[in-house]
Amino acid sequence: MSKLSAGDTGDSLFDSPFMKLVSTRFSVRRYDPERDIGDSDILSILEAARLAPSASNRQPWRYIVVRERELRDRICSFGLGGVVPNRFAREAPVIIVLCIDISMNYVRAGEFIKGIPYAFIDAGISGEHLILRAWELGIGSCWIGWFNEKEIKKILSIPANLKVASLITLGYPLKDLRTSKVRIPGKKRKPLESIAFKDRYGNPFGLGNEEGRD
């Protein structure tokens, strides 16, 4: 049985810069009120989002970067709240509104013919590119899936052909006062063998059951 080793990829399989990025990233809900995000960082974050793959390369995502204090306040007052209050969004210096252009035919065709919401998958991939690039720059973020679409569209003059898929808050994470460091919480995730299978569904892809891990 051939085994993958660190040498095959030039870095360690579980300790590469990318693995460090994804394993330390967490949903940041407390932001440093003293630090705004620079324009060049926002540009770089958007560029990472722009480069994402998408079904038929349609790139249905549209991003609205909300920096103006008054607009952010209105989003938080009227576009958030209810069962999931998402109060932390008030402290974020930037709110990104991730929309999907639903006027593209493939959006409807995909859902009706295949039952797969391709455009939402595309938006999720692009949004995660954005989030990971932000984290690489030390900028924290949090997806917000619970919002009032009607209010957000009104506040930001979003046209009818766009569907708001998610909000993403951005801001530098608040540091722990005692250590002056950002406290990275542990990950709560299902074990690999309950989410990945070898050859047939139900055959766990777990320790000792696949190539590449002992």
Ligand SMILES: Cc1cc2nc3c(=O)[nH]c(=O)nc-3n(C[C@H](O)[C@H](O)[C@H](O)COP(=O)(O)O)c2cc1C
């Ligand atoms: C599509 C989506 C919607 C989410 N909506 C919210 C939300 O409305 N409010 C919130 O506080 N967190 C929200 N989250 C963050 C998740 O709660 C969080 O990613 C999950 O608990 C895992 O924690 P971690 O991001 O710190 O690893 C959302 C995440 C995703 C991917």
